[in-house]
Amino acid sequence: MGKVIVVTSGKGGVGKTTSTANLGTALALLGKTVAVVDADVGLRNLDIVMGLESRIVYTSMDVIEKQCELSKALVRDRRVDGLMLLAASQKNNKDDIQPEQMKAICDKLRTTHDFVLVDSPAGIERGFSNASAGADEAIVVTTPDVSAIRDADRIIGLLQNARIEPINLVLNRFSPQLVGNGSMMDQADVLDILNIELIGVVPEDSGVITSTNRGIPLVYEDGSPGAQAYMRIARRLTGQRIPIHNFEQKGILNNILNWFTRKR
Amino acid sequence: MNISIKQLFGRKPKSSSIAKQRLKLVITQDRFDVDDRVMTRLHHELAEVLAKYFEFSANSVKMDLKQEGNSYILVADFPYTKFHDTNMRQ
Numbered sequence A: 001m002g003k004v005i006v007v008t009s010g011k012g013g014v015g016k017t018t019s020t021a022n023l024g025t026a027l028a029l030l031g032k033t034v035a036v037v038d039a040d041v042g043l044r045n046l047d048i049v050m051g052l053e054s055r056i057v058y059t060s061m062d063v064i065e066k067q068c069e070l071s072k073a074l075v076r077d078r079r080v081d082g083l084m085l086l087a088a089s090q091k092n093n094k095d096d097i098q099p100e101q102m103k104a105i106c107d108k109l110r111t112t113h114d115f116v117l118v119d120s121p122a123g124i125e126r127g128f129s130n131a132s133a134g135a136d137e138a139i140v141v142t143t144p145d146v147s148a149i150r151d152a153d154r155i156i157g158l159l160q161n162a163r164i165e166p167i168n169l170v171l172n173r174f175s176p177q178l179v180g181n182g183s184m185m186d187q188a189d190v191l192d193i194l195n196i197e198l199i200g201v202v203p204e205d206s207g208v209i210t211s212t213n214r215g216i217p218l219v220y221e222d223g224s225p226g227a228q229a230y231m232r233i234a235r236r237l238t239g240q241r242i243p244i245h246n247f248e249q250k251g252i253l254n255n256i257l258n259w260f261t262r263k264r
Numbered sequence B: 001m002n003i004s005i006k007q008l009f010g011r012k013p014k015s016s017s018i019a020k021q022r023l024k025l026v027i028t029q030d031r032f033d034v035d036d037r038v039m040t041r042l043h044h045e046l047a048e049v050l051a052k053y054f055e056f057s058a059n060s061v062k063m064d065l066k067q068e069g070n071s072y073i074l075v076a077d078f079p080y081t082k083f084h085d086t087n088m089r090q
Helices: A016-029 A046-050 A060-064 A099-109 A126-132 A146-161 A176-180 A187-194 A207-214 A225-237 A252-261 B015-032 B036-050
Strands: A003-008 A034-038 A083-086 A115-119 A137-142 A167-174 A197-203 B062-068 B071-077
Touching (some): A003 A016, A003 A099, A003 A126, A003 A146, A016 A034, A016 A046, A016 A083, A016 A115, A016 A225, A034 A046, A046 A083, A060 A099, A099 A115, A115 A126, A137 A187, A146 A167, A146 A187, A146 B015, A167 A187, A187 A197, A197 A225, B036 B062
Parallel strands (some): A003 A115, A034 A083, A034 A115, A137 A167, A167 A197
16 A cells, blocks of 8 residues: 655745655656646646646546546656656636545555655645645645745644644755855754654755756756755655755855855 | 854844744744634533533633743633532432
8 A cells, every 4th residue: 555645835836846746756766656646726737847748638637527547547657667647637626626536536546556646736725635635644845935934834733633644844945055154044943943854955956947847857867966855855755764965065165155155 | 042153243143043033933823823713612612511510601701822931821711600519410
């Protein structure tokens, strides 16, 4: 039986879909069978971020309305073994799906996949309850800024009420340089506020933009810091113990540099 | 709280520590803020249970949330006029 993990954040634009695409691909690269599910009905994007937009025929809505079998609605990613996408309907809205229907889909997918990653829409309304309905665990994505962290805290409260655990934090778009000169909260600050387990820090990486432009998840290119960060998180999800990477710049030279570039 | 030597010499605090302080305050408030409807429901449910053991008038009941340090306390005053001795009934 596979695990169902909801990828969520509260606030939009912090990297939920990018994280789902990269973690799903990374897990498949590690040899796991993975289904990634877009739960953002009406505003689907996981397909285009993963480069599979031209191959979508059926969506989760068709499965719910019994227009097609679940296995037929899954789009196989041909670049790696064991990776499937279930797209969201673009012409429906979030209220057209019930939480129990999403849960039924997740429960079916977990019988054939090691991991089911559900990409949640932003917000705390129906879309979020649908996305988290079938989840055992959660990944909360946040960036180190006040609005994303405040919304993450709200989502964590809702996940805890729904008895979804563990809830793991991905700290995205982390800039060692900004942390160094005091303009960005570091991981200790964020953890002190949110008080959940950190599963990984993803540094700001312009490669994310180009990889999204091309529809090729970053993890296919080993070299980039973002890809390495997502690979480490995927390994942790499979149970490997890997220490959290420390991106903060240390050393006297950096301290001197930071002193000159410091901002308030 | 980090008070660095720079701050002692009159420099402005770093914006990251301002962010953290502001967040801590607002998140504590967010977590503490109980929906009025939930409070009313809790009030009714508590009264229902307590009515099995005590006699009290509904309008004398007071419920409040108080902050003490980092934790919040739910204070409920149910001044009662009589105790139903349940042992006697059995």
